Amino acid sequence: MYGLISQALEDYVRRGFGERAWNEVRGRAGFGEEDLFVSMESYPDELTFRLVQAATEVLHQSAAQVLEAFGEHWVLYTAQEGYGEMLSMFGTSLQEFLVNLDNLHSHVALTFPDLRPPSFEVERIPGAAQSLLLHYRSERTGLAPMVVGLLRGLGKRFSQEIRVQRLERGAADDHDVFRIDIIETTGAPRG
Ligand code: HEM
Known part of the structure; x- marks a missing residue:
């Protein structure tokens, strides 16, 4: 999926749970600090799903909870990122x-x-x-x-x-x- 999705997920975790939580999610998903998602670039779905899986572990939420909260955030995020x-x-x-x-x-x-x-x-x-x-x-x-x-x-x-x-x-x-x-x-x- 396009990097825009992963960036929105990052924004959701950062805003709701802080920088430290995001660093942990990123690390658990196997990405280093230098691994940046580019919004206009398409990545294998598996990478996006790895982030979701890591978020469930760090936030102690089910995948359904993470995805639902993320979906709600997406509407705000896209509006802020120039898609309003x-x-x-x-x-x-x-x-x-x-x-x-x-x-x-x-x-x-x-x-x-x-x-x-x-x-x-x-x-x-x-x-x-x-x-x-x-x-x-x-x-x-x-x-x-x-x-x-x-x-x-x-x-x-x-x-x-x-x-x-x-x-x-x-x-x-x-x-x-x-x-x-x-x-x-x-x-x-x-x-
Ligand atoms: C201007 C706002 C929006 C933009 C820029 C946008 C863009 C995107 C992008 C880039 C993807 C990833 C798909 C891929 O990379 O192949 C996606 C997926 C998705 N979008 Fe949108 N979208 C927008 C609004 C919405 C809204 C309002 C909904 C409401 C239902 C929605 C539902 C979805 C769903 C469910 C997916 C997940 C992919 C799937 O189900 O297979 N999108 N969108």
């Missing part, structure tokens, strides 16, 4: 944004040519205007908890209080589905 305008371009509400997510990643792919993005599909629930099903497809496994965090982060960004539920996955299902209920919209979206 892009986030604003693709919707003014969570619902609209989710419908446009694949377009967002296609747009990202213009500058990240080796991008292997996930794909999202919104399914309306008849009779439930404030609820929707989100289908998430990825060539990677294990990242569904990150999607839960991403959705929470987006809810905050759009000032929408939401409930997110990952639906039970049957043996025959080839992808994850999330149910999102919009409880309340409290204000204007953050710019």
Whole structure:
């Protein structure tokens, strides 16, 4: 995955747990101080997953906890790293944004040519205007908890209080589905 992801993970650990925690995560994952991730460079997924694994050990959290918290942080991080305008371009509400997510990643792919993005599909629930099903497809496994965090982060960004539920996955299902209920919209979206 692109270095931007690892940099965001570093930022999450540093801000939340301090420099020392990050140094330990980096060390346990087998990287030295001089090993820097470049945001626009693509690395084997295994390197990114090594960082996540090390973070679970250092922070005493499960992989699901780390990925969920990281997903929430990602929304803030990308906004700070110059992608805020892009986030604003693709919707003014969570619902609209989710419908446009694949377009967002296609747009990202213009500058990240080796991008292997996930794909999202919104399914309306008849009779439930404030609820929707989100289908998430990825060539990677294990990242569904990150999607839960991403959705929470987006809810905050759009000032929408939401409930997110990952639906039970049957043996025959080839992808994850999330149910999102919009409880309340409290204000204007953050710019
Ligand atoms: C402007 C904001 C964003 C940028 C610049 C961005 C960029 C990226 C990049 C570079 C990757 C790594 C993929 C690779 O290297 O092959 C990625 C993965 C991913 N992105 Fe985005 N993204 C953005 C917003 C979002 C949002 C809002 C979501 C919300 C659901 C999202 C969902 C994901 C997921 C789940 C992955 C993990 C890869 C996978 O599932 O296979 N992204 N994105």
